Amino acid sequence: MRGEPRLFHLLAQAHRAVVQRAERESVAQLGVTPTQLALLYALEGEAGVAMTTVARLLELSPAALSGLADRCEAAGLVTRRPSASDGRAIELVATPHGRDLREKSYPLLSDLNARLVEGLDTTEQVAAAKFLTGLIDRFGKSRGD
Template sequence: MDKRLFYLLNIARHRVYKHADQLSEEALGISVTQVGALLLVAGDEGCLLKDLARHLNLNNSALTGLAGRMEHKGLLERRPCDHDGRASRLYLTDLGRRKIDSAKPLITELNERMTEGFTDDEVDVILRFLNRLVNDF
């Protein structure tokens, strides 16, 4: 068994992301990053573009491109912020909401596949470990 933790985390993240992205593209016609953005906007309708960038760990130019592609696909719309004319707020479209509904079974399937063969106690340890990494680094 390989015990190189940093290496394994990196490879696992890459492979899971690639698999999830392929599933998302095939089933929904959008990337897994776009699904993530839709879910974040749904949780904070009218959020600022810069807040979404922070949550997705994207720089502003990368997020501007992502938002533009999503707007072009009819998934969300950008509206100017009432308080800051330079800022944009993001809102889901009906199509964006439907994509979220379609994505939920895929997310459930992916989570089930990742936890397959582990007991509930083992999954709790994995979750505790991953949450610690997210919060401490």
């Protein structure tokens, strides 16, 4: 093991650093967390999205999504409504405030993405994306977990 790259450790450190920076900047600039923004992105372009679909998209348990939806609803970002096609299902809909906040978040997201690849040329950016996508493919839930 000695002499091998410490990729697992470096990946964990990088993840923490990026997530903490995104959290600080998102809260400071927009007053919401990246997770709350992810919910708003999941509702983009939709009149309403079933909570089960949102949970799958965000890879959250139903209980975790329910708590997130509660917080977003209390902040005036989303509303819940019964599904028109399935009376037992509940849909989430972005409010005008939520849609406005989502639009305001794009420059922040663009800036964070630019900083992720700062100092990398196009070939290195492609290699980094290939590496990360490969990790998701090899270790992600899509492999039957």
